[in-house]
Amino acid sequence: MSAKPRPISRNFFARPVDDVARALIGVTLDVKGVGGIIVETESYDSGDPASHVFGGKRTLRNAAMFGSPATAYVYRSYGIHWCLNLVCGDASAVLIRALEPRHGLRAMRTRRDTDDLKKLCSGPGRLCQALGITDRLDGVSLLQRPFALSLGSETPEIQSGVRIGITKGVDAVRRFGLRDSPYLSRRFRDDAST
DNA sequence: CGATAGATCGGCT
DNA sequence: GCCGATCTATCGC
Numbered sequence: 293m294s295a296k297p298r299p300i301s302r303n304f305f306a307r308p309v310d311d312v313a314r315a316l317i318g319v320t321l322d323v324k325g326v327g328g329i330i331v332e333t334e335s336y337d338s339g340d341p342a343s344h345v346f347g348g349k350r351t352l353r354n355a356a357m358f359g360s361p362a363t364a365y366v367y368r369s370y371g372i373h374w375c376l377n378l379v380c381g382d383a384s385a386v387l388i389r390a391l392e393p394r395h396g397l398r399a400m401r402t403r404r405d406t407d408d409l410k411k412l413c414s415g416p417g418r419l420c421q422a423l424g425i426t427d428r429l430d431g432v433s434l435l436q437r438p439f440a441l442s443l444g445s446e447t448p449e450i451q452s453g454v455r456i457g458i459t460k461g462v463d464a465v466r467r468f469g470l471r472d473s474p475y476l477s478r479r480f481r482d483d484a485s486t
Numbered sequence: 487c488g489a490t491a492g493a494t495c496g497g498c499t
Numbered sequence: 500g501c502c503g504a505t506c507t508a509t510c511g512c
Contacts, residue, residue, distance in 0.1 A: 334504070342504065344497095351497065370505050371494030377504085387504060417505045457504055477505095 298443040302435060305361035309335045309384035313468050316378070316386055318444035323423040324437075326396030328413060329444065330388060331470040332477055334455045336377070337384035342461035345383040356431040357383050364439070366420070366430040373417030376425050378434060389456070389467075390414045392475040393422070415477040451480045 300319065305312055313335040321327045336343040344354040344367065356365040357379060365377040365385050377385035391413035393400055400412045400422040413419040420426075434441060449471035454462060456478060469476050 336504075344504080349498095353496065367504080368495070370503060371496075373505050375504065389504090415505070455504075459503080 297440075298445075300362075300435075300441040300443060302360075302362045305378065305380045305434075307380070309337050309380045309386060310466060312378070312380050313386045313466065314450055316388075317450055317468055317470050318446065318448040320394065320440075320442045320444065321388065321391060321423075322395055322440040323425060323429075324396075325440075326399050326423050327440075328391040328394035329470075330390075331392050331473040331475050332388075332390035333468050334387040334389055335384070335466040335468075336387065338382065340461050340464065340466075342455065342458040342464075343383075346460075348383070357385055359431060362434045364429050364432045364434055366425060366427050368427065369417060374420040374426050375416040376420055376423075376429075387416060388419060389416050390469075390473075390475055390477045391419050391422075392470075392473060399424075410474060414475050418477075453480045 313333040316330050316333050319330045321330055338345045338348060340346060345357045350358060353367055356363055359379050361381040363379040365379050366374055369375045376388045379385045393409055393412045401407055403424060404412055404422050413422050451469045451471045452465050453467045454465060455467045469480060
């Protein structure tokens, strides 16, 4: 059924963060065998007022953002949820916003307490709950267990737009998604391609 | 449908 | 104190 896995290497992350955010669409992300295909991302970097590292201030929370490419940055959002970023170097990172559920559906449904496929991983907090991601994975390498990242086989159609849920840097077009995927956290407003 | 309030806590002013 | 890179339930049209 599934194509042979094409593991992602550290070099994948060592390029401009917007490029990585696009390239991650269609990539499979699993944590201990549970996960799916990335369908929505956002990019953040140190010059970005919406970023946790804006101004270069290093804190306990954002320390992982300053790590080497292919490091996980996990932070708590609104005191309740966890959110996962993939660090790309120079204090830049890609926020994973939505997955198409593929592996370990049973575990995901249990953790999320819902049978609705579209509510399992469609949102940064939701997907972390579904995959069991917490701050215990903050600062951990993405290139080994419990993470498994592998390239997709097709070249996906990418949609882009402004980011969600922020109050600064609101005009930057740094949100990317798999065109018309039913698993997006929200639909894209306009139909700007590429 | 869209709008909004509440949960809950670390980091910052 | 205040405010979020969120989610859910609930209210109103």
